Amino acid sequence: MNGKKVKKMYNVLQTKKVLYVEDDKTVRSNVKEILSEFFKKVIDAESGEDAWIKFKKEQVDIAIVDIELPGFNGLELIKKIRDIRADMPIIVVSAYTKTDYLLESVELKLDKYIVKPLTSRKLYELLMKLEKELGETTTINLPKGAVIDTVKSNVYFNNETHPLTYRELKMMQMLAEKGAVTYEDLYQLWSEIPTDNAIRSFVKQLRKKLPEGILKVRSKIGYVLEGM
Numbered sequence: 001m002n003g004k005k006v007k008k009m010y011n012v013l014q015t016k017k018v019l020y021v022e023d024d025k026t027v028r029s030n031v032k033e034i035l036s037e038f039f040k041k042v043i044d045a046e047s048g049e050d051a052w053i054k055f056k057k058e059q060v061d062i063a064i065v066d067i068e069l070p071g072f073n074g075l076e077l078i079k080k081i082r083d084i085r086a087d088m089p090i091i092v093v094s095a096y097t098k099t100d101y102l103l104e105s106v107e108l109k110l111d112k113y114i115v116k117p118l119t120s121r122k123l124y125e126l127l128m129k130l131e132k133e134l135g136e137t138t139t140i141n142l143p144k145g146a147v148i149d150t151v152k153s154n155v156y157f158n159n160e161t162h163p164l165t166y167r168e169l170k171m172m173q174m175l176a177e178k179g180a181v182t183y184e185d186l187y188q189l190w191s192e193i194p195t196d197n198a199i200r201s202f203v204k205q206l207r208k209k210l211p212e213g214i215l216k217v218r219s220k221i222g223y224v225l226e227g228m
Contacts (some may be wrong), residue, residue, distance in 0.1 A: 003227060011117055012131050013039055013127065013130060013134070015177070017039065017040055017041040018035060018042055018043070018062045018063070019055055019062070020035060020042055020043070020061075020063075020109070021047075021048070021050075021063070021064045021069065021074065023066065023068070023069050028044055034120065042059075043060065043136060047071045049071045051077055052080055059141075061089075061179065063088065064091045064093060065077075067092055074092060078092070087147070088141075089113060089134070091113075094115060100208060112126060140172060140175045142157075142176075142211070143214045144211035146211050146214070153165075154167050157210075157211050158211075167190075168209070172206075175223065180218065180219065180224045181223045181224075183199070183222055185222065186199055186222070213226060
């Protein structure tokens with residue numbers, strides 16, 4: 001598939017990092033190559049332990065996990081992930097269709113369950129569904145485990161809730177979409193061009209509602225989110 005067409009059709013996935021866990025080296029390499037066309041970054045892992053270490057290091061948005069893994073299996077890995085990220089989309093890939101596996105998967109609140117073999121057709125169908133569903137999401141995942149609810153206009157982290165003003169929410173949405181917000185972008189949030197002091201005061205108040213150190217100034221650019 002043409003790279004430019006992929007970016008146009010899957011613009012939501014292009015902003016996401018995916019963790020792909022598969023112990024078969026050949027399968028992992030082939031699927032990673034396809035996933036790399038759609039996602040911002042693909043973090044691949046060969047075992048439950050390897051995946052858990054990489055998950056804790058990276059700001060992962062989506063996980064695609066094989067159940068049968070060396071060490072602790074895929075379901076055990078997902079339980080660990082769910083303890084930290086209850087809302088993250090997780091897709092299970094397995095040769096099993098047994099009822100006990102399916103029931104346990106439901107209890108873990110999985111988004112999809114795909115039966116092996118993971119063909120190109122199944123993979124493309126999965127990616128199309130993810131693109132549509134994530135495009136309709138009402139949450140924004142931030143660094144350091146913070147989450148913004150765009151409907152309620154709240155940011156959540158460290159078991160705290162901080163309400164966002166209209167301007168604060170719009171700025172965070174622009175940061176999530178573009179990766180950076182220029183001063184020209186910020187001017188759009190005011191009915192007239194704000195003073196430098198007004199912008200500094202606005203950003204100072206917003207920083208109080210976010211994890212420390214994630215909203216940074218970049219010279220000649222504007223503001224960026226550290227760790228995205």
